[in-house]
Amino acid sequence: MKSLVVLFALVAMVAAECGPMQRLLVKTQWNKVYGTSKVRDEAGHVLWKAIFAQDPETRALFKRVNGDDIYSPEFMAHSARVLGGLDIAISLLDNQADLDVALAHLHVQHVERHIPTRYFDLFKNALMEYAPSALGRCFDKTAWSSCFDVIANGIKE
Template structure:
């Protein structure tokens, strides 16, 4: 019984906001979600399909990188850059000063490209469907949601 109480307390702590425990959890689980180069390509395809399915107009933002064909080398390179930026941000969740610097840089890029803030919601929706498929029951939605919000809110420009 004592074990269950401790277990529930830990689950509640991890499920709260994006505090130190949640940051470490998301950081560790992201390695499983994002994994190796083959998994990374697949992750990009799944995420972008989900984003474009939510809002077809989103593709127009990616004309420069052939958003009409997510398998094109140009779009795959773009996908790798976007997910690479997310990878860096997640890896820095436990280092606030460096995270803030990276997010400020990404924010400038998104402002320059005129990326509306609402697209972060589309990305989050896609990620929140993709991550549990890779993690199964280990996925803790509240931790992922709140930690993604930390990253997205640091990048949003409008």
């Protein structure tokens, strides 16, 4: 009986990790979620609305880029930079060495800006609501969650 429990624990652990298959799945699905420039702008609006709805105080971090108006050119440019960083990280999920370099670069930027780690949870929550709405039944919550954690953990202070 003990060995059966250990086996189930190992299976659950492997299923919850961001392994090679999960990385390829997220990478492929991200192309559908993030798509073209029009979709990218809409994705940014939806994600930031969801982030600010979860914690309105978050807007204070974005005064420099006109965070009070997510449709302003300044904020849209900021959104494009943030989602562009995520796009790069996701595109490198299947290349660990290059992913590590990209995440180290993003880490430095987030440390310089004193981004609290709790904001990564807000972003993840928003992404985990937006991605399935774009993908439908094909969304793999476990893969997306664990692979987002790989990226977020590589950036956090």
